[in-house]
Amino acid sequence: MRPVWRPRERVTFQHYVRQATGLLDHLNIARAHLMGGCMGCSPVAAFAAAHPERVGAMVLWWPTGGPKYRISSHMRFADHLGFVQREGLKGVVELVQREGKPFNADPRGGPWAAVIKADPDFAARFAAMDVEKYKIVVDGVLRTMFDRDTAAGAEPEDLMQLDIPALVVPGADAFHGASAARYLQECLPRADYWDIGVEGQTREAAEARVLGFLKAHPL
DSSP, rough: OOOOOOOOOOOOOHHHHHHHHHHHHHHTOSSSEEEEEGGGGHHHHHHHHHHHGGGGEEESSOOOOOOHHHHHHHHHHHHHHHHHHHHHHHHHHHHHHOOOOTTTGGGGOOTTHHHHHHHHHHHHHHHTTTTTHHHHHHHHHHHHOOOSSSEEEEEEEEHTTTOEEEEEEEOSSBBBHHHHHHHHHOOOTTEEOOOOGGGOHHHHHHHHHHHHHHSOOOO
């Protein structure tokens, strides 16, 4: 899911929560199982903390987190802001439209690179923004969404109050530190931690584990 963004508004995980709530309401779905992978674990946790009555169970697959992830994220944002300082927002748009790389492949294009590439109207509005105000927005996004060495999305005190089954599957690289998954295991009272190495997370094993978990916790 991509949150609707307005110029001069920093993105928070609550944008994702509002979007998910609107989608469920539109589809007349009162309660659902939620699954998040990678950074998607954060909005799932945020949604569960905000609307626990609407969540049957959660699958949290390879949550992002860990000190290496936080440090590398801060470095990407710094690279982007440095490029903005040198080339301006028009330069960002020209770079993305010319090379088409997402933020994780080329940090110079910034966190809205994918939208710039796909939406000409957004790209035009982006290029016309005030540079100094844009830098404030980006700094706010960084401090809100990449502010910790653990899995983001919800505060630990809120997670500890949840009576929601959660299957937690650990990753094992610089972006998905095993510590992030262990953090969710510690915070979520009904966490089911799949303590298995990456080599054991085959398609067949993963399918059986996830479907078995959801079958054990019907809506």
